[in-house]
Amino acid sequence: MFVGVYSGSTRCKGDRLGADRERQMATIKDVAAKVGVSVATVSNALNDKPNVGSTVRRKVLRAATELGYRPHRAAQAMRKGRTRAIGLVLPDLTNPFFPQLAQTVENKARKLGLLVCLIDSQDSAEGEADGLTLLAQHGVDGIIWCPVGPRIPQPIHTLGRPVVLVDRPRPGFAVVHSNNLMGGRLLAEYALRQGHRRVGLLSGPRSVASAQQRRNGFLTAHPQRLEIAWEVRVGFDGLLSPEARAVLLERRGATLIVAGNDLIAINALRLLTQQNVRVPDDVSIVGFDDISWARIVSPRLTTIAQPLAAIGTRAVQLLQERMSGTAIASRATVFDVTLVERESVKSI
Amino acid sequence: MFVGVYSGSTRCKGDRLGADRERQMATIKDVAAKVGVSVATVSNALNDKPNVGSTVRRKVLRAATELGYRPHRAAQAMRKGRTRAIGLVLPDLTNPFFPQLAQTVENKARKLGLLVCLIDSQDSAEGEADGLTLLAQHGVDGIIWCPVGPRIPQPIHTLGRPVVLVDRPRPGFAVVHSNNLMGGRLLAEYALRQGHRRVGLLSGPRSVASAQQRRNGFLTAHPQRLEIAWEVRVGFDGLLSPEARAVLLERRGATLIVAGNDLIAINALRLLTQQNVRVPDDVSIVGFDDISWARIVSPRLTTIAQPLAAIGTRAVQLLQERMSGTAIASRATVFDVTLVERESVKSI
C-alpha cells in the first residue's frame, strides 16, 4: 500500500518544543509562593480542610485559578494511593454492542472526574490478562469489565481494587446486566401472539450464561404451546457453522427463527436472502440486543432491546460506590428489557 | 424502568477487603531487601544501567520476577515526567468508523506498553475540551486526536505534549489520514466506467476538509464528462435535511448518487427504499469509508475503503516517535484508498 508522506517542515505545533517549555504546569509551590503561605496551607485550602482562615482560603483559591493550577495527578496518586482513573475492559469494540457501552461509561465517568483507560482484548484471554496487568500497574482505582472467558485471570486477584462486571456475571463478582430470561419470555409470548407454533433456535454458546438464559426463558415460557423444530449452537460473533447453515436453509417446518443475538440473526438473514428465501414472508426472524445494525438491515430486525445506556451508567455508579467504600448497596443489578417490533416477523 | 437488585451478601470478591490487603503490590524496596542490596542498585539493574555487576544484576532480576515486582507507574511518572499513557480523543464511538480505529490504536499502544485513555466527546466541543483537560491533568505523554471542530481548544496549547491528528488535518499539526482526493477520483472513474453521466451529490459539510476533498476529487477528475444534476450538503452523521430528502426523491435525472460518506449513503438508501425506489435498478448509490454497515445493508454498498488499521497503527507509531523525541520523520501521512465494488451501482 502506497503511503504518501508530506515532509516539508517536520516540526509541528503539537510537538514538545523548547519554546513550549516556558509554559510549565503550575505547581502547588507556585501558588504558595504567590500567596506567601506554606504549601500545606494551600493544599488544605484547596481540599476544604478546616484549619485555614477564610481570607487566606479566598486568596489561595484566587491565586490557584489565576495560575491555572491543577494538581499533578501522578503526585496525588503517589500520596493518596488513588489514581482517579478506572479501567474499561471489553472483548471487542467492533461488536456494535460495546461502543455504545463505552461511550456512556466514559461520559458518566468523566462527569465524576474519572479518566477511563480502555482495553480491547480482541476476544483473547491473553490480551485480556495483559490489559489487566497494565491497568494494575497504572494503579487504576477500579475496573469495569466484560470478561471474555470463564476463567478469572490472575491480575484480577492481585489487583486489590473493586471490579464491576457488565453483561456477563461471574460467581462472587458484582455485576450489572439485563434480564435475559425475561427477554426470552417476551419473545416466546410475542411468537405466540403472531401465531407461530414451530420455531428453530440458533442459540448462543452453552458456555455464555446470558445465551443460556435467553434460551431458557424462551423455552420455559410456554413449553406446551411452542414446538422446537431444531436447535443449533453458534458463537455470539454470528458466524454460522456449516451445520447451522444447512439446518437454516432446510428449515424443517419452522416458521420463526429465534437467534441468540442480533449478529446471529443478521447473518442468518443474509444467508436466507442470498438463497432467495424471503424474510419475513417465507420465514420470520427475531434477534436479541438491538444493536445499531438491527435498524439498518432489511427487513429491519425485530429484537429485544437492552438499556445499554442504563447499564453503563449503573456500572459506573456501582463502581464509584465501591471505590469510595461508602454504601455498598447491591451486588447485582438487573435491568428489564423491551421488545422492539420491526419488520422481520410476519403474523400468520 | 424496573431495576432488579439481588442483594444477599453485598460483599464481593472484587471489593477491597482487609484480607485482600495482605497481597500488596511489591515495591522496589522489597526487591532490594530480598537481594540485600540498595534500592538504587535495584533500579539501576532493572533499567540496564552500566554500574552494576553481573551477578548482582542476575540476582535482582530473579528476585524481581519472583516477587512479581512491577514499577509503580505513578511513582515513575512523578520522577520521570512521563506517564506511559496516551490519550485517544474521538468525536463519537457510535459512528462505526471510530471503534475500529480505537481497537487498533489500543492494541498497538499496548504492545508498546502504553495505556490508552479514552475520551468520547459526543461531537461536542465542550466535551472535547473537558476531556483534553482531564488528559492534561493526568499528564498523558501524547494524544491521538480526531478534532470535532475547526477551533483548537485551549488545553491543547498548554499541554506541552505531542499530538497526532487522525482523519482531520489542522494547520500546524501532524496528521495521518487517507487520500480523500484520490477516493473522489476513483469514484468518478468508476462512475464513468459504469456508464453514468448525470450524478447527484450528497456532499458532506463544507467545513470538514475531508468532505471537501472527496467532492473536489470527484468533480475535477473528469469535469467535461460528468454532469452534476444537483448538490446538497448534509452532515457526516447522515441525517438528511428536508431539502436533501426532496431533491433525493425527485432525482432530476441523476442515475447515480454520490454520498459524502457511508452513513449518508445508507440513510439515502433507506429513504429511497421506503419510497419504493429500487436501488440499484432505478438509481445507483456510492458511499465512502466502508464502515461495517456498508456490508450489511441491502443492496450492499459500493464504497471507498479507508485502511483504518493502517491509519491507527501509523498514528501510534508517529506519536511514539514524537514522544521519544527521536527521528521526527514526517508531518503528514496519507494512505491510498481502494474502491470496494458491491451491489449498489448498476452499469447502464
Added chain:
DNA sequence: CACGGCAAGAAAAACGTTTAACTGGGCACC
C-alpha cells in the same frame, strides 16, 4: 609505595502532593 582512576555499589536528593505532628498566640475558665 603513593596516587589516580575505575568499578560497584550506597546514600541522598528530588519529583508534587497530602497529612501527621508541631508551634505560637489569643482567649476562656477556674
Added chain:
DNA sequence: GGTGCCCAGTTAAACGTTTTTCTTGCCGTG
C-alpha cells in the same frame, strides 16, 4: 494569673521511583 484549648498556620515526613553524588576498595602505574 496560670492552665489548657483552640485556631491558623508551619514544618517535616511520606508515597515509590530515578538520578546525582558520594564512598569504598581494588588495580595499575610511575
